[in-house]
Amino acid sequence: MHVKVPPIKCQGIKTKLVPFILSHIQWTEQEHARWIEPFLGSGVVVFNLAPKRALLTDTNQHIIAFYQSIQKGGINRSIVSNFLKEQGDRLLKNGADHYYEVRDRFNQFSSPLDFLFLNRACFNGLMRFNSKGGFNVPFCHKPQRFAQSYITKIANQVDWVAKQMAGNDWEFRVANWQETLIKAQPDDFVYLDPPYIGRHTDYYNAWNLAEAERLATVTKQLPCGFAVSMWLENQHRQNSHIQACWSDLEMHICQHFYHVGSREALRGAIEEALLIKPGFSANLDTIPSRSFAKLCQ
Numbered sequence: 001m002h003v004k005v006p007p008i009k010c011q012g013i014k015t016k017l018v019p020f021i022l023s024h025i026q027w028t029e030q031e032h033a034r035w036i037e038p039f040l041g042s043g044v045v046v047f048n049l050a051p052k053r054a055l056l057t058d059t060n061q062h063i064i065a066f067y068q069s070i071q072k073g074g075i076n077r078s079i080v081s082n083f084l085k086e087q088g089d090r091l092l093k094n095g096a097d098h099y100y101e102v103r104d105r106f107n108q109f110s111s112p113l114d115f116l117f118l119n120r121a122c123f124n125g126l127m128r129f130n131s132k133g134g135f136n137v138p139f140c141h142k143p144q145r146f147a148q149s150y151i152t153k154i155a156n157q158v159d160w161v162a163k164q165m166a167g168n169d170w171e172f173r174v175a176n177w178q179e180t181l182i183k184a185q186p187d188d189f190v191y192l193d194p195p196y197i198g199r200h201t202d203y204y205n206a207w208n209l210a211e212a213e214r215l216a217t218v219t220k221q222l223p224c225g226f227a228v229s230m231w232l233e234n235q236h237r238q239n240s241h242i243q244a245c246w247s248d249l250e251m252h253i254c255q256h257f258y259h260v261g262s263r264e265a266l267r268g269a270i271e272e273a274l275l276i277k278p279g280f281s282a283n284l285d286t287i288p289s290r291s292f293a294k295l296c297q
């Protein structure tokens with residue numbers, strides 16, 4: 001499977017795990033059934049799957065507003081290309097001053113184009129917000145960031161997600177995971193990728209053990225199939241939350257290397273688990289479901 005990358009980056013982005021995730025899930029897309037992602041993040045999983053119907057939510061209003069803009073045509077390849085060319089020229093001329101000008105502007109007006117600019121010009125590709133919800137990642141110190149080839153790459157990524165959405169019935173919405181899970185119907189499939197407990201905590205990622213335990217309780221009562229991504233083990237320790245809350249599910253494991261993070265401690269090899277409701281794991285020798293069989297070739 002050739003995985004494509006969306007225009008927005010975020011901590012915990014599953015780009016490298018998309019083939020692992022999609023190849024292990026068995027879901028037959030019935031009429032009216034939806035792919036539901038309550039922790040959308042960059043959207044890399046759903047964009048590569050491209051189901052006919054989807055409910056895609058996140059508490060981060062900027063992510064949702066960005067994809068809604070693409071869906072409505074307010075942002076497209078040429079708008080992004082022109083915008084990044086203009087802002088990139090100013091960045092080259094004024095350096096960090098321009099970056100911080102855009103950051104202040106974004107924190108006042110929340111423009112999706114400014115969000116994209118900051119996401120691609122900030123330090124280490126981080127997405128982090130202070131306690132008042134203000135984007136607070138510093139500049140990456142690369143005034144020459146927006147070379148024409150880089151702009152073209154981002155514009156193509158915008159165009160790709162626009163094409164993946166086109167003709168499909170996808171709803172993007174700002175919501176807490178609980179509001180989203182209540183909407184799940186028996187034929188839907190829910191893919192969950194919650195924040196890591198105690199990691200990357202910020203305004204949109206206040207995730208702790210109590211919240212993680214609530215998620216497990218509610219998820220296990222869903223009327224439909226579901227799969228949960230979660231780290232299993234790193235060089236220091238095992239994730240005891242899996243044993244405590246998710247041990248009755250089918251578990252598949254994949255080794256993964258994280259490179260997004262400000263500190264060395266946030267990088268390195270990690271074992272990722274995909275926990276699937278019994279009965280919804282693909283038999284990888286004979287995958288009957290249409291989309292995944294195609295994706296795994």
Ligand SMILES: C[S@@+](CC[C@H](N)C(=O)[O-])C[C@H]1O[C@@H](n2cnc3c(N)ncnc32)[C@H](O)[C@@H]1O
Pocket residue numbers: 010011012013014015038039040041042043044045057058059060175176177178193194195196204205206207
């Ligand atoms: C690990 S990231 C998802 C990454 C995504 N699967 C990807 O590959 O890009 C977790 C996401 O959950 C969102 N989030 C955090 N707390 C949430 C909550 N209580 N309800 C819904 N979304 C939440 C964050 O804003 C973040 O985008």
